[in-house]
Amino acid sequence: MGRFLQFVKKETLHILRDSRTMLIALLMPVAQILLFGFAVSTEINNINVAVVVPQWSEGVRQNVEKLSANPYITYKGALTPNEIDHYLRAGLVDAIVVYANDFDRIMNDWRQNGVSKSAMQFIMDASNTNIAQAGAGYLSNILAGDMMSASSMVETHMLFNPQLKSAFNFVPGIMGMVFILICALLTSVSIVREKETGTMDVLLVSPVRPLRIILAKMVPYFGLSCINLATILLLARYVLEIPMGNNLWIVILVSLVYLALALSLGLLVSTLAKKQVVALLISAAVMLLPIVMLSGMLFPIENMPAVLQPLSAIVPARWYIDAMRKLLIQGASFGPILKDFVILIVMTIVLLALALKNFNDKLE
Amino acid sequence: MSNNDYIIEVKDLTKQFGSFKAVDHISFSVRRGEIFGFLGANGAGKTTAMRMLCGLSYPTSGSGTVAGFDVIKEGEKIKRHIGYMSQRFSLYEDLTVMENMELFGGIYGVANNELKERAEDMFKRLDFYEERNTLVGSLPLGWKQKLAFVVATLHKPEIVFLDEPTGGVDPITRRQFWEMIYQASSEGTTIFVTTHYMDEAEYCHRMTMMVDGQIKALDTPANLKKQFNASSIDEVFRLLARGAKRAE
Amino acid sequence: MNKDLAIEIRELSKSYDSVKALDKVTFDVRRGEIFGLIGPDGAGKTTLFKILVTLLNADEGSAQIDGLDVAKDYKEIRTRVGYMPGKFSLYPDLTIEENMEFFASLFGVTVEQNYDIVAPIYSQIEKYKKRRAGRLSGGMKQKLALSCALIHKPSVLFLDEPTTGVDAVSRSEFWDMLFNLKEQGLSILVSTPYMDEASRCDRIALINNGHVLDIDTPQNMVDNYDLQLFGVKSNNMYELLKILRNDSGIANCYTAGEYHHVVAGSGFDAAALNQRLAANGLSNIDIKTIVPDIEDVFIKLLSNEQQ
Numbered sequence: 011m012g013r014f015l016q017f018v019k020k021e022t023l024h025i026l027r028d029s030r031t032m033l034i035a036l037l038m039p040v041a042q043i044l045l046f047g048f049a050v051s052t053e054i055n056n057i058n059v060a061v062v063v064p065q066w067s068e069g070v071r072q073n074v075e076k077l078s079a080n081p082y083i084t085y086k087g088a089l090t091p092n093e094i095d096h097y098l099r100a101g102l103v104d105a106i107v108v109y110a111n112d113f114d115r116i117m118n119d120w121r122q123n124g125v126s127k128s129a130m131q132f133i134m135d136a137s138n139t140n141i142a143q144a145g146a147g148y149l150s151n152i153l154a155g156d157m158m159s160a161s162s163m164v165e166t167h168m169l170f171n172p173q174l175k176s177a178f179n180f181v182p183g184i185m186g187m188v189f190i191l192i193c194a195l196l197t198s199v200s201i202v203r204e205k206e207t208g209t210m211d212v213l214l215v216s217p218v219r220p221l222r223i224i225l226a227k228m229v230p231y232f233g234l235s236c237i238n239l240a241t242i243l244l245l246a247r248y249v250l251e252i253p254m255g256n257n258l259w260i261v262i263l264v265s266l267v268y269l270a271l272a273l274s275l276g277l278l279v280s281t282l283a284k285k286q287v288v289a290l291l292i293s294a295a296v297m298l299l300p301i302v303m304l305s306g307m308l309f310p311i312e313n314m315p316a317v318l319q320p321l322s323a324i325v326p327a328r329w330y331i332d333a334m335r336k337l338l339i340q341g342a343s344f345g346p347i348l349k350d351f352v353i354l355i356v357m358t359i360v361l362l363a364l365a366l367k368n369f370n371d372k373l374e
Numbered sequence: 375m376s377n378n379d380y381i382i383e384v385k386d387l388t389k390q391f392g393s394f395k396a397v398d399h400i401s402f403s404v405r406r407g408e409i410f411g412f413l414g415a416n417g418a419g420k421t422t423a424m425r426m427l428c429g430l431s432y433p434t435s436g437s438g439t440v441a442g443f444d445v446i447k448e449g450e451k452i453k454r455h456i457g458y459m460s461q462r463f464s465l466y467e468d469l470t471v472m473e474n475m476e477l478f479g480g481i482y483g484v485a486n487n488e489l490k491e492r493a494e495d496m497f498k499r500l501d502f503y504e505e506r507n508t509l510v511g512s513l514p515l516g517w518k519q520k521l522a523f524v525v526a527t528l529h530k531p532e533i534v535f536l537d538e539p540t541g542g543v544d545p546i547t548r549r550q551f552w553e554m555i556y557q558a559s560s561e562g563t564t565i566f567v568t569t570h571y572m573d574e575a576e577y578c579h580r581m582t583m584m585v586d587g588q589i590k591a592l593d594t595p596a597n598l599k600k601q602f603n604a605s606s607i608d609e610v611f612r613l614l615a616r617g618a619k620r621a622e
Numbered sequence: 623m624n625k626d627l628a629i630e631i632r633e634l635s636k637s638y639d640s641v642k643a644l645d646k647v648t649f650d651v652r653r654g655e656i657f658g659l660i661g662p663d664g665a666g667k668t669t670l671f672k673i674l675v676t677l678l679n680a681d682e683g684s685a686q687i688d689g690l691d692v693a694k695d696y697k698e699i700r701t702r703v704g705y706m707p708g709k710f711s712l713y714p715d716l717t718i719e720e721n722m723e724f725f726a727s728l729f730g731v732t733v734e735q736n737y738d739i740v741a742p743i744y745s746q747i748e749k750y751k752k753r754r755a756g757r758l759s760g761g762m763k764q765k766l767a768l769s770c771a772l773i774h775k776p777s778v779l780f781l782d783e784p785t786t787g788v789d790a791v792s793r794s795e796f797w798d799m800l801f802n803l804k805e806q807g808l809s810i811l812v813s814t815p816y817m818d819e820a821s822r823c824d825r826i827a828l829i830n831n832g833h834v835l836d837i838d839t840p841q842n843m844v845d846n847y848d849l850q851l852f853g854v855k856s857n858n859m860y861e862l863l864k865i866l867r868n869d870s871g872i873a874n875c876y877t878a879g880e881y882h883h884v885v886a887g888s889g890f891d892a893a894a895l896n897q898r899l900a901a902n903g904l905s906n907i908d909i910k911t912i913v914p915d916i917e918d919v920f921i922k923l924l925s926n927e928q929q
Contacts, residue, residue: 020713541663544920544924553860
């Protein structure tokens with residue numbers, strides 16, 4: 011067996027014998043996908059809506075029917091204006107639709123003359139801003155959206171993710187995070203562990219080129235990540251039923267580049283840290299936090315404070331997540347993700363160059 | 375059963391892990407104020423035995439008292455009446471000398487004014503005064519170990535357990551360390567010490583040799599050398615431990 | 623360059639920040655000898671080893687291994703030296719066999735090819751070869767580490783504190799193994815904090831605070847001890863020490879086990895001392911001349927330096 015393969019074998023044994031870490035590495039993505047896919051959701055599943063109707067005209071009746079027929083809305087009946095405050099405070103309803111006195115006339119004016127006047131009002135319980143915002147959006151969509159389409163001025167359709175399922179958004183985010191965790195964090199810790207225990211000294215005092223030592227270390231973690239990639243894609247397709255488009259090979263290609271990037275990042279961290287704890291801290295603070303906060307995984311980049319937006323540009327996960335969204339959810343082909351792809355490749359080269367420059371044949 | 379002349383009395387103390395007898399029916403007594411050496415090969419059961427004596431681990435069978443407290447029932451009380459110093463953990467490196475003293479003094483419930491008094495006394499005796507506000511991490515190893523001994527005896531325990539206290543220090547510091555042990559012993563403190571330096575066994579009043587979980591010898595160093603017709607304790611040790619069956 | 627020298631060290635210095643870890647260290651290790659580097663923790667032993675095995679660069683001075691410069695020819699040196707660092711430097715999660723195979727592969731050899739060189743040592747642990755290294759006792763770990771350091775037939779062996787924390791029996795066995803290796807022609811540089819191991823070396827250097835106090839054979843060092851050394855004991859050793867400290871006829875005294883060691887000053891008279899001690903209430907007094915050992919030499923050199 012060649013020297014290199016011996017090295018790979020040794021690293022693989024390390025991983026296999028540390029069954030706890032391996033289990034975490036393999037199960038973490040599964041758990042995250044399922045957790046975000048089912049348990050944590052920001053979509054509107056069941057909002058309680060009541061109405062206040064001064065005058066039950068034909069137009070109002072039709073409109074209210076749309077409410078009660080919608081599967082994501084529980085219709086709680088009509089209230090008097092005095093009851094509004096009590097119902098919201100007691101948490102009996104999440105939203106109240108108040109119709110104008112002369113609803114039908116306003117609608118007619120709108121349709122025939124294009125005169126716009128307030129026809130209805132949404133009163134939201136905004137103590138949970140997520141539900142309030144999404145709810146208002148949803149309500150205006152089903153109630154007012156109809157009149158807009160009638161006037162054929164504005165037409166809103168929810169493409170790609172008609173139910174606004176949040177899992178669709180999270181899958182690319184989780185991919186962006188998991189690969190950094192496994193490749194960067196685990197490799198850097200495993201390299202630094204050898205520094206800490208002193209085995210690195212023995213390895214360096216041998217004719218084997220240090221670069222080879224490092225490459226051999228990366229192979230099994232790369233393998234592990236490939237298993238994860240496959241698991242995530244399978245789960246996304248068959249459990250979460252994400253459409254994924256027809257460009258699986260592009261998904262894999264971009265992901266492999268991202269894996270290489272994560273490994274380079276891990277190597278760079280390992281050159282900076284002397285203790286496993288330090289490697290862990292760097293990985294957590296410098297990699298994980300920006301991924302969660304800045305990559306667009308949780309918060310849309312457009313909504314970030316202006317100062318943070320350029321900062322998010324240097325977070326590799328941002329570009330990967332963006333590419334994965336386009337590929338997996340929009341079913342885009344290579345064209346739209348070209349920019350992301352190029353940026354990822356450039357980042358990989360820069361990180362690798364930095365890491366190699368920092369990496370030394372000696373201890374200093 | 376407690377005899378006031380003896381601070382440690384154990385009978386048939388045994389610790390079993392599954393079918394493995396780490397400590398196998400050991401019986402011995404340590405006199406008050408004695409310097410008692412506890413020697414043995416790696417894996418002979420020294421550490422396990424010491425943990426039981428310090429109230430950190432329950433014996434599987436057997437009985438005994440340390441500082442007048444039962445090793446089975448009164449582990450917590452034992453802990454309060456002993457001092458313990460190991461080579462591995464001794465002091466917080468990121469605290470100063472005085473801060474360490476205050477911390478450990480507080481842990482053992484030494485009153486503040488008493489602590490100050492004792493600290494002053496120690497500083498003077500060890501020429502430490504200038505260093506009292508120095509971070510422990512920046513002191514030389516020998517100083518740290520001396521300081522660790524001071525801290526372990528801050529609450530005036532009746533007995534101090536020292537687990538390889540002198541590893542790696544230079545010969546002069548090692549001798550200064552033993553001088554501190556002599557002093558503590560002359561003031562009535564009992565010293566229970568393990569070491570890898572065989573010549574250090576000769577400092578002890580009496581010593582035991584553990585082999586395969588059992589006590590194979592217990593006497594004064596001079597008598598042991600006579601008994602085994604050996605010129606040094608090192609030789610005695612090798613004669614006894616060579617027969618060890620525990621294939622490590 | 624001298625062909626008979628395995629290691630040639632000239633004026634080697636190394637500092638960390640403001641601390642001088644090595645201060646102009648100079649000595650040679652001859653081919654086929656066991657050279658002991660003896661000194662306490664923090665003396666600079668490990669730093670010196672790391673420079674010699676090309677892991678660190680020296681600030682000043684030079685060193686050659688097998689005639690090769692540690693700074694320039696480090697790649698070549700790495701194929702020729704065997705190195706056992708102070709810390710347990712094996713993979714605890716790999717078995718004995720896997721560790722051996724791995725370290726052999728580092729140097730492009732197999733365990734079978736070079737079995738003859740490690741056989742005397744490896745055969746002692748080979749029957750446990752499926753056992754993980756992390757579950758071995760100190761003595762067995764040591765044997766495995768030595769086997770791994772030898773598997774590529776190095777010409778110079780660097781052993782940094784191989785016997786620290788190991789019991790006396792394993793230590794003694796370890797030195798027997800080193801002696802056998804030396805017989806096969808290996809040059810060995812070994813460091814230890816245990817002074818009693820000095821006698822197992824052909825020559826030793828006493829080192830403290832980064833500089834060498836003395837270099838010689840252990841026997842010569844002891845023979846050249848030019849002070850008069852006595853041992854004194856009594857029923858109360860601590861009291862005895864305090865009295866000796868204040869005795870005008872005594873230049874230095876320190877604890878040393880059964881007897882305190884006393885360096886005689888001018889006008890030292892054993893009989894008179896005996897009487898003085900008895901007058902102070904001590905009993906069981908015994909005073910005898912003592913043959914110095916390496917620790918006494920070390921203490922003498924350290925004391926001279928501190929003055």
